Amino acid sequence: EAGVAQSPRYKIIEKRQSVAFWCNPISGHATLYWYQQILGQGPKLLIQFQNNGVVDDSQLPKDRFSAERLKGVDSTLKIQPAKLEDSAVYLCAGAKEFTGELFFGEGSRLTVL
Amino acid sequence: KNQVEQSPQSLIILEGKNCTLQCNYTVSPFSNLRWYKQDTGRGPVSLTIMTFSENTKSNGRYTATLDADTKQSSLHITASQLSDSASYICVVSGGSGYALNFGKGTSLLVTP
Numbered sequence: 001e002a003g004v005a006q007s008p009r010y011k012i013i014e015k016r017q018s019v020a021f022w023c024n025p026i027s028g029h030a031t032l033y034w035y036q037q038i039l040g041q042g043p044k045l046l047i048q049f050q051n052n053g054v055v056d057d058s059q060l061p062k063d064r065f066s067a068e069r070l071k072g073v074d075s076t077l078k079i080q081p082a083k084l085e086d087s088a089v090y091l092c093a094g095a096k097e098f099t100g101e102l103f104f105g106e107g108s109r110l111t112v113l
Numbered sequence: 114k115n116q117v118e119q120s121p122q123s124l125i126i127l128e129g130k131n132c133t134l135q136c137n138y139t140v141s142p143f144s145n146l147r148w149y150k151q152d153t154g155r156g157p158v159s160l161t162i163m164t165f166s167e168n169t170k171s172n173g174r175y176t177a178t179l180d181a182d183t184k185q186s187s188l189h190i191t192a193s194q195l196s197d198s199a200s201y202i203c204v205v206s207g208g209s210g211y212a213l214n215f216g217k218g219t220s221l222l223v224t225p
């Protein structure tokens with residue numbers, strides 16, 4: 001069974017530029033999460049999807065962050081414009097059901113200069 | 114407020130020794146508690162998931178305990194190996210909408 005795919009693994013941009021991250025969860029995993037993990041901290045939820053619908057985006061900075069999961073499979077997370085404090089690892093995770101085990105991708109490490 | 118507190122923040126032990134990591138939570142209502150291992154530069158990987166009725170669960174050299182009355186969990190690592198060096202994250206599911214509440218993790222370093 002293939003794992004959760006994320007790309008790119010690493011990205012370096014200057015502040016005010018834009019960036020997009022892609023995630024393809026394990027087949028059949030209806031629930032998809034995007035987390036932001038700053039060095040030395042636990043992951044912080046940005047957005048949760050159930051199929052192609054948003055369940056929770058209360059902590060997503062909507063003035064600069066956006067995410068979509070149009071067909072209920074893969075998902076993209078976009079940051080525009082990026083700020084220095086957005087430097088972090090962006091983790092994507094999927095689960096078969098709402099309270100099920102999470103399967104994480106390897107993450108996308110963003111550095112904003 | 115639903116919170117998950119982990120201790121210690123970091124820990125260094127010699128290879129072959131045992132260690133115990135702690136997780137205290139205030140999440141209510143409680144659904145389940147998970148321990149994840151996160152190697153440097155990798156995504157977290159699940160070690161155990163425990164529900165209210167389970168008070169101990171093992172996965173190889175990892176044993177998790179749960180005391181739902183005191184809202185405490187521990188992760189015990191037996192006969193540590195160099196590959197155990199990682200961050201261990203406690204995650205408690207519960208509260209409104211069965212949200213996942215993450216601790217900040219304990220960073221473990223196993224030295225030769």
